[in-house]
Amino acid sequence: QVQxxxxxxxxxxxxxSLRLSCAASGFTFNNNALHWVRQAPGKGLEWVAxxxxxxxxxYYTDSVKGRFTISRxxxxxxxxxxxxxxxxxxxxxxxCARGRGxxxxxxxxxxxxxxxxxxxx
Amino acid sequence: xxxxxxxxxxxGSPGQSIxxxxxxxxxxxxxxxxxxxxxxxxxKAPKLMIYEGSKRPSGVSSRFSxxxxxxxxxxxxxxxxxxxxxxxxxxxxxxxxxxxxFGGGTKLTVL
Numbered sequence: 001q002v003q004x005x006x007x008x009x010x011x012x013x014x015x016x017s018l019r020l021s022c023a024a025s026g027f028t029f030n031n032n033a034l035h036w037v038r039q040a041p042g043k044g045l046e047w048v049a050x051x052x053x054x055x056x057x058x059y060y061t062d063s064v065k066g067r068f069t070i071s072r073x074x075x076x077x078x079x080x081x082x083x084x085x086x087x088x089x090x091x092x093x094x095x096c097a098r099g100r101g102x103x104x105x106x107x108x109x110x111x112x113x114x115x116x117x118x119x120x121x
Numbered sequence: 122x123x124x125x126x127x128x129x130x131x132x133g134s135p136g137q138s139i140x141x142x143x144x145x146x147x148x149x150x151x152x153x154x155x156x157x158x159x160x161x162x163x164x165k166a167p168k169l170m171i172y173e174g175s176k177r178p179s180g181v182s183s184r185f186s187x188x189x190x191x192x193x194x195x196x197x198x199x200x201x202x203x204x205x206x207x208x209x210x211x212x213x214x215x216x217x218x219x220x221x222x223f224g225g226g227t228k229l230t231v232l
Contacts, residue, residue, distance in 0.1 A: 035221075037167075044124070045159070045167065045210050047221035059220045095166060105214045107157035107172040114166055 002026040002110045004096050009115030012086055022079040022096030022112055029077040030054060033099035033106055036070060036081050038092035039114070048094070049081065053102035064090075086119045093117075125150065125211055125224035132230040138199040141227045143211030144192060149222055151192040155214035158187055158196045161226075162207045170209075171196060198229070206231045 008020040022034070036048040049070040050059045058070050069082040079096050093114040099106035126144040133139040143156065150156055156174045159167035169178050171187035174194065184199045194213070198205055211224040 037223075044226040045161075045212070045223045047212075047223060050220055059217070061219075097167075100172065104217075104220065105153070105155050107155065107169065107212070108159075108167075109169050109172065109178060111166040111168070 004112035006096055006112045006115040009117045011118045013121050014119055016086055017084045020081040020094055024077045030074050033104050034079045035097045037095045037097055040092040052104055088119050091119045125222055127224035127227045130228045132232055133201045134232045135201050137201050141196045141209055143194040143224050145213055146192055149213040149215040150194050153214045156194040157212045159210045160207045201231050203231050
């Protein structure tokens with residue numbers, strides 16, 4: 001069965017960096033677009049970034065452009081989110097999600113359990 | 122890109138039907154047949170309930186249905202059950218500039 005397991009969250013000071021990982025299993029990794037979605041405490045869902053099935057295309061929400069980088073490693077079946085210059089407003093549970101197909105516009109069909117990132121001094 | 126607009130809360134009694142609306146613009150909901158709906162119980166990950174506007178994934182009850190008219194998408198839950206009590210989020214593809222936009226979420230209470 002499809003499984004997505006995030007890791008790498010924790011407490012970090014403003015301005016510092018963090019790398020999130022999402023280990024995927026149960027499907028052919030390079031057949032699907034992948035996404036990061038976050039949820040601030042007590043708030044709604046917010047799309048963060050998307051990477052195409054082959055890693056050629058990457059898209060970001062405006063508030064993280066230039067600070068976050070999404071990537072994928074087919075040899076490890078793992079999705080990453082490199083987060084630099086972190087801000088207090090980046091505090092959230094970060095979910096990785098699978099697109100239903102290779103297209104960037106495929107709806108998110110499976111989600112991981114999430115990893116909490118807390119940015120605080 | 123602004124979030125899609127959902128009512129903050131809806132409620133219904135067991136056995137009744139409810140509808141949650143999701144209003145966007147001609148740049149997102151109105152332009153693409155790519156609205157999805159997610160159910161989220163407290164402390165849990167979201168679960169896909171409807172994709173591409175009206176399609177149900179395998180395993181999702183037929184009590185859940187989706188539709189769209191113009192810039193507004195809707196999720197209808199018929200025969201309400203206690204386990205349907207959760208937060209519901211809509212999401213729409215919004216083109217290659219923004220890609221995805223979510224609604225603010227709707228808390229469903231089963232009375």
